[in-house]
Amino acid sequence: MDRFVKRTRPSQTANTRPVLAAGWTNTNKRFETPPTKKRRIDQVKQEDRTEAHEPSTPLDNDEDEDSFTSAQTRDSPVARDGNPEVVEFDDGEATENTPAGHYHTALEDSLPEVKVNDVLEEYEKLKSSQVDDSEVSAETRLQTRKWVRGKNSIYVDAFNLALDTVLQDEAHLFDGKENCVFENWRALSYEAQYLYVRLFLRKTASWHRLERLSRYPDISNVEEAIESLLESRELPEEEAAKESDESVLEEPKHAFADTFAFADDSASHIKTVEQAAHLLSLEELKNLAKDAKVQGKNKLDLIKAFCRMCSQQSSLMSVGLRRSSTNASMNSLDSASEEPNSAKQDPNRKAHFLEKILAITGPLVRLSEQVFKLFERVHLVFYRSTEWTEKSLTTIILAKISRRNFPEYVVCRSSNIFPSRRHLLEFERSMRLQFEVDSILEFNGPPGADGNRKVVEIFEGIAPRWRELLTEAQKMEDTEYEFGEGGYLRRFSGGHAYTRIVHKAAEALGRLHRYQEEYDLLNELLNQQLFHPSRRGAWYKRKALVEERYMWELEQPPTTGLSDAQKTLRKKRWRQVALSTCETALQDPNCHLIHHYDLQKRLIRLEKQLNIPRRQQHNFDHARLRDPEEHTIEGIQLVRDDASRDQRSTKTVWLDELGDVDDGGDHMHVSVEEMCLSFYRTQGWKGYHSEGGILRTLFAYLFCDILFLFVPNVFQTAYQTCPLDLHTDAFYPARASEINHRLVEISNGGAGELIHRVNEQHRERRTCIVGLNWDYEVEDLLELVSCFEGEALAAICKVIAQDYKARGGGVPDLILWRAAPQESSDDQNDKKPENNKAEVMFVEVKSANDRLSDTQRLWIHVLSGAGVRVVLCNAVAKEVRTTD
Numbered sequence: 001m002d003r004f005v006k007r008t009r010p011s012q013t014a015n016t017r018p019v020l021a022a023g024w025t026n027t028n029k030r031f032e033t034p035p036t037k038k039r040r041i042d043q044v045k046q047e048d049r050t051e052a053h054e055p056s057t058p059l060d061n062d063e064d065e066d067s068f069t070s071a072q073t074r075d076s077p078v079a080r081d082g083n084p085e086v087v088e089f090d091d092g093e094a095t096e097n098t099p100a101g102h103y104h105t106a107l108e109d110s111l112p113e114v115k116v117n118d119v120l121e122e123y124e125k126l127k128s129s130q131v132d133d134s135e136v137s138a139e140t141r142l143q144t145r146k147w148v149r150g151k152n153s154i155y156v157d158a159f160n161l162a163l164d165t166v167l168q169d170e171a172h173l174f175d176g177k178e179n180c181v182f183e184n185w186r187a188l189s190y191e192a193q194y195l196y197v198r199l200f201l202r203k204t205a206s207w208h209r210l211e212r213l214s215r216y217p218d219i220s221n222v223e224e225a226i227e228s229l230l231e232s233r234e235l236p237e238e239e240a241a242k243e244s245d246e247s248v249l250e251e252p253k254h255a256f257a258d259t260f261a262f263a264d265d266s267a268s269h270i271k272t273v274e275q276a277a278h279l280l281s282l283e284e285l286k287n288l289a290k291d292a293k294v295q296g297k298n299k300l301d302l303i304k305a306f307c308r309m310c311s312q313q314s315s316l317m318s319v320g321l322r323r324s325s326t327n328a329s330m331n332s333l334d335s336a337s338e339e340p341n342s343a344k345q346d347p348n349r350k351a352h353f354l355e356k357i358l359a360i361t362g363p364l365v366r367l368s369e370q371v372f373k374l375f376e377r378v379h380l381v382f383y384r385s386t387e388w389t390e391k392s393l394t395t396i397i398l399a400k401i402s403r404r405n406f407p408e409y410v411v412c413r414s415s416n417i418f419p420s421r422r423h424l425l426e427f428e429r430s431m432r433l434q435f436e437v438d439s440i441l442e443f444n445g446p447p448g449a450d451g452n453r454k455v456v457e458i459f460e461g462i463a464p465r466w467r468e469l470l471t472e473a474q475k476m477e478d479t480e481y482e483f484g485e486g487g488y489l490r491r492f493s494g495g496h497a498y499t500r501i502v503h504k505a506a507e508a509l510g511r512l513h514r515y516q517e518e519y520d521l522l523n524e525l526l527n528q529q530l531f532h533p534s535r536r537g538a539w540y541k542r543k544a545l546v547e548e549r550y551m552w553e554l555e556q557p558p559t560t561g562l563s564d565a566q567k568t569l570r571k572k573r574w575r576q577v578a579l580s581t582c583e584t585a586l587q588d589p590n591c592h593l594i595h596h597y598d599l600q601k602r603l604i605r606l607e608k609q610l611n612i613p614r615r616q617q618h619n620f621d622h623a624r625l626r627d628p629e630e631h632t633i634e635g636i637q638l639v640r641d642d643a644s645r646d647q648r649s650t651k652t653v654w655l656d657e658l659g660d661v662d663d664g665g666d667h668m669h670v671s672v673e674e675m676c677l678s679f680y681r682t683q684g685w686k687g688y689h690s691e692g693g694i695l696r697t698l699f700a701y702l703f704c705d706i707l708f709l710f711v712p713n714v715f716q717t718a719y720q721t722c723p724l725d726l727h728t729d730a731f732y733p734a735r736a737s738e739i740n741h742r743l744v745e746i747s748n749g750g751a752g753e754l755i756h757r758v759n760e761q762h763r764e765r766r767t768c769i770v771g772l773n774w775d776y777e778v779e780d781l782l783e784l785v786s787c788f789e790g791e792a793l794a795a796i797c798k799v800i801a802q803d804y805k806a807r808g809g810g811v812p813d814l815i816l817w818r819a820a821p822q823e824s825s826d827d828q829n830d831k832k833p834e835n836n837k838a839e840v841m842f843v844e845v846k847s848a849n850d851r852l853s854d855t856q857r858l859w860i861h862v863l864s865g866a867g868v869r870v871v872l873c874n875a876v877a878k879e880v881r882t883t884d
Helices: 041-049 116-128 154-173 176-187 190-200 210-215 222-230 273-277 282-292 299-312 326-334 349-361 369-383 390-401 421-443 448-479 486-492 494-511 515-527 533-549 564-587 593-609 672-682 693-702 736-747 751-762 778-787 790-802 854-865
Strands: 263-265 364-367 629-640 653-661 667-671 686-689 814-818 839-846 869-883
Touching: 116 390, 154 176, 154 190, 154 369, 154 390, 154 421, 176 369, 190 222, 190 364, 210 222, 210 364, 222 263, 222 364, 273 299, 273 349, 282 299, 282 349, 364 369, 369 421, 421 448, 421 494, 448 486, 448 494, 486 494, 494 515, 494 533, 515 533, 533 564, 533 593, 564 593, 593 790, 593 854, 629 672, 653 672, 667 672, 672 686, 672 814, 672 839, 672 869, 693 751, 693 778, 693 790, 736 751, 736 790, 751 778, 778 814, 778 839, 790 854, 839 854, 854 869
Parallel strands: 629 869, 839 869
Antiparallel strands: 263 364, 629 653, 653 667, 686 814, 814 839
């Protein structure tokens, strides 16, 4: 869900094509490696520049544990609250490789990837080919509308589809005035609707020059369409809401008065020079600045200087002076009172320049804020999200015509997401507050002490209501939710956003050294079990740290005056409390596996500090993390002899000496991962450069039926590749019983049978299932899972299930395996697996000046903790060659 804000997801499939081991015969030509055509270095570098890279900051939990989020990926909030472009939020599922400003809705995450530009023409052809028959029946307004090219578009159809769907089942969320706005919307002409929707998809509060709106081919008369949007329309009178009801949640500037218009004009709403100056281009502003004799280095400086000049100086005419001789000017000053039209000849400088600016821009139009916020609310209800883009607006229609096959599941678009209008308004308000907190902490650099205090003030304002919502949510869980739907539905209550604000407030209190208040808040967060369960591991870790380091000093009476023995006793008591916290965390089913290593390490250290007898200490040898093996592979690195090449890219180009050659007999120019893969082929390994792609494919095979298990509200359309809660922390708790049973089945060696079953059911249709790449041959996957220990594969699947979105990044580059040798095999002993057993190995490839990121280290911990072999492969250039 989540977006006043939005998070992007990792790619559903591997970002590179699967590469089979050399000598592996396959009838599928797509898998022959290496490529038969030599790639140019500049092409490889261009591909590198398009890839987002994670920060390569090493994670050391011992050094960084005093930071509240040291072991977590930082949230990257994104919101849209009247601001044109902001950076996205995360609500507990951190994501990697997310370019700023790139949005996905929860519904978009669940749909197959489509290219909008490629499908728009197909959509028009499809609609224009439909028979104009009044007897044609359809389920939606979209399907029943008569298609005429230039009189309908995919944008208007998608916009109206969302509106009609919401009003069909959830009209109770809108009052009488809002429903009147919807009726007026339906009465608009197609061209007016089209213009509104296209502007709706652009910057929220932007003014648009009329001359630039004529570029839309669907609009034959722009002036008429704009006039229709600017028309003032009356709204019915309605009884005022009770002070205790919706009125306290509705922002005054978003409430409707007695009249409304779909758009605003510049003549009525632009009243200051500063507002108008921002509408000018830099060139236009420079020309105007010359006339006003002001200077500035850039547009912002010019606007500031221009506004300062207008506010500090008055024109000579305002005191009666005219351009003439000094004597004439003095005479004019003496006789100014005698001129009846002197006021007209004495315009204020601000009004003069305001008029001049508007003459340059010409008439302007923007969407009315009240109506815009109303349609935002409609899309919030429709998409179960608080962020959308042009792509998400059309995504369902595009899915309909993409002619793809989807799994069979029960569609359940329930009207109980928001039980009442008050719940919707409170959720919207909570998201705006959440965005305000994110703006302080994330968007404007380090918050500093003032920023942290502001976050604490926001928390104190919502704390009473947050505690009320916790009680209400627990009551709902105990009395109304029966099928696990609460985990998803709770995300649409104010309590979900407020809990995230509380989480941020606890972090702010720690930075302000208010440890007692932070400790009390952490206890409150852990005492509730319903909101943000994926954060419980972080809360436990921070709570244990505060207990170990700070609470002994804060306990009453103060430490001043205590003897050393008393201080030691107090420290020991709080260390015992911290030890108990770690034990509780490791037993908490909602404390994700990813946090266990840090908790186990702290627990062992505390037991040693407390001198607990060895026989009573915990033993985590079964989960001890091994340092990854280190391999060094030498190769020939290629650099372009061009001083202008992009020095920022960390990707390198290498000569694949051990791989195949191209048509000209030359060795291929490949990435460092492909060069290392060729080396491991010579050692008898088979494998792919897939990063997280192959693990997600295996997860889709092994959990296919559980992914599409009936859970209310998570399948809103028939065109989804996954449930809407997959990318949230509600997925695992809602299916914990089924997932745990499947993990036991995988541990007992049942993975091969599960893959066989899904392959037989879906491969022929190539069903769209999240993460599943049908290009992997099933024989390869079966051989791979046969090389895994059952417990290791189950541990990996559990990590993915607990936090599907966040665990998409950081997986080692290469996945390799060697099957157990046949009994008759007696040669090539140096290439046999150790102990003649099948084995799997993950390899993280690093070249010079490249280090492990936090998420990569976390995956290495998980894999090695599960008993899987992990290698850190260092690629070293034995020779550097320059090339054109």
